[in-house]
Amino acid sequence: MDNSSSYIENLICTNCGKEFDANERNGLCTSCGKVLYPKYNLEKTKETLSKQNIQNRKVYNIWRLHEIMPVKEQKFRITLGEGWTPIVKLNNFGKDFKLNQVYLKDEGQNPTGTFKSRGLCAAVSKGLELGVEDFVIPSAGNAGAALSAYTAHAGVKAHVYVPKDTPELIQKEIKHMGAELTLIEGLISDAGRVAKEEGIKNNWFSVSTLKEPYRVEGKKTMGLELAEQFNWILPDIIIYPTGGGTGIVGMWKAFEEMETLGLIGSERPKMVSVQPSGCQPIVRAFKNGEKYATPWDNAHSFASGIRVPGAIGDYLILNAIRESSGTAVAVDDSEIKESMYSFAKTEGIMVCPEAAATVAATVKLTNEGFIDSNDSVVLFITGSGLTTPNDW
Numbered sequence: 001m002d003n004s005s006s007y008i009e010n011l012i013c014t015n016c017g018k019e020f021d022a023n024e025r026n027g028l029c030t031s032c033g034k035v036l037y038p039k040y041n042l043e044k045t046k047e048t049l050s051k052q053n054i055q056n057r058k059v060y061n062i063w064r065l066h067e068i069m070p071v072k073e074q075k076f077r078i079t080l081g082e083g084w085t086p087i088v089k090l091n092n093f094g095k096d097f098k099l100n101q102v103y104l105k106d107e108g109q110n111p112t113g114t115f116k117s118r119g120l121c122a123a124v125s126k127g128l129e130l131g132v133e134d135f136v137i138p139s140a141g142n143a144g145a146a147l148s149a150y151t152a153h154a155g156v157k158a159h160v161y162v163p164k165d166t167p168e169l170i171q172k173e174i175k176h177m178g179a180e181l182t183l184i185e186g187l188i189s190d191a192g193r194v195a196k197e198e199g200i201k202n203n204w205f206s207v208s209t210l211k212e213p214y215r216v217e218g219k220k221t222m223g224l225e226l227a228e229q230f231n232w233i234l235p236d237i238i239i240y241p242t243g244g245g246t247g248i249v250g251m252w253k254a255f256e257e258m259e260t261l262g263l264i265g266s267e268r269p270k271m272v273s274v275q276p277s278g279c280q281p282i283v284r285a286f287k288n289g290e291k292y293a294t295p296w297d298n299a300h301s302f303a304s305g306i307r308v309p310g311a312i313g314d315y316l317i318l319n320a321i322r323e324s325s326g327t328a329v330a331v332d333d334s335e336i337k338e339s340m341y342s343f344a345k346t347e348g349i350m351v352c353p354e355a356a357a358t359v360a361a362t363v364k365l366t367n368e369g370f371i372d373s374n375d376s377v378v379l380f381i382t383g384s385g386l387t388t389p390n391d392w
């Protein structure tokens with residue numbers, strides 16, 4: 001195996017442990033219907049991957065740690081420069097609360113303006129390696145835009161299903177990048193049903209959140225980068241706006257793999273999920289001590305990326321929150337909006353509503369005493385405010 005390779009072994013069900021071939025197209029576990037994760041030969045990886053070796057690398061995109069990414073051949077690893085986003089120490093925000101170490105990871109600097117590019121870059125690349133020419137996705141907008149960018153770049157086809165109220169700017173973005181766009185009456189869950197039907201009928205590869213094993217690997221790179229950027233000592237608290245939860249579970253997977261590789265210790269940040277009050281299935285399940293989250297009825301919020309009534313990876317999200325002694329918190333749309341304005345004014349960063357939810361949550365959790373003034377806290381700014389043309 002040459003040193004540009006991947007040590008992927010197979011896919012493994014996160015629920016029942018059944019194994020699947022990583023050289024074939026797979027979606028969910030065919031036995032129990034739950035989420036599959038790629039599994040790597042970490043003992044072998046350990047031989048080549050040291051902190052020193054990593055720090056000498058010149059690749060600053062999601063393929064930086066290609067050994068623990070799922071694409072075997074270099075020629076299929078496409079990139080638009082996603083990943084390796086900056087950590088920014090906040091200047092004014094937190095002063096009122098005497099918070100000394102608040103950082104953000106600015107995912108708004110990714111291609112298409114959101115962190116969705118990481119996951120879709122990984123999924124499209126692996127799809128290319130598996131010979132896929134047609135991809136299908138249900139999306140609240142940002143994932144559809146990211147898919148369209150990578151399929152355009154690779155010269156293959158995207159079929160995107162979004163709710164009718166998706167911002168016009170994002171609809172245009174998707175269309176201009178050559179994807180087939182279909183508007184759906186209802187929410188992302190309704191778009192999901194139609195996308196699934198059409199996908200099966202036409203034999204398209206579905207890259208619906210966590211219903212295939214590769215987007216999570218792209219999102220995992222946020223955790224890999226965080227460790228390196230914090231000099232291999234993870235922060236105390238991570239605050240993450242949670243929809244389908246790919247990012248939070250991806251980072252959780254990254255931390256486990258890095259510990260096995262000897263890159264970090266056994267300590268973990270407290271993982272905090274933020275959801276909007278109008279759609280908070282994970283918050284409710286966390287508070288009720290449930291293993292799975294019951295879908296949320298009449299979901300509403302203008303933070304559409306986290307307006308996700310039901311997530312296939314609910315048990316993985318809840319597990320990460322609980323094992324890390326984290327928490328889950330809901331914030332109102334009015335608090336989100338207020339945070340968008342105050343953050344722009346005090347820090348010079350325009351953030352999208354989903355990202356602003358982490359700011360509102362930080363205020364709430366500091367008031368409640370969950371966050372202490374000496375904690376190092378990282379807010380995931382999952383997208384730029386420039387992707388949110390309405391209501392600013």
Ligand SMILES: *Cc1c(COP(=O)(O)O)cnc(C)c1O
Nearest residue numbers: 243244245246247305354382383
């Ligand atoms: C999709 C999205 C989220 C939620 O991400 P998950 O990892 O699926 O929970 C948060 N913020 C923005 C901007 C998004 O587009």
Ligand SMILES: [Zn+2]
Nearest residue numbers: 013016029032
């Ligand atoms: Zn299974």
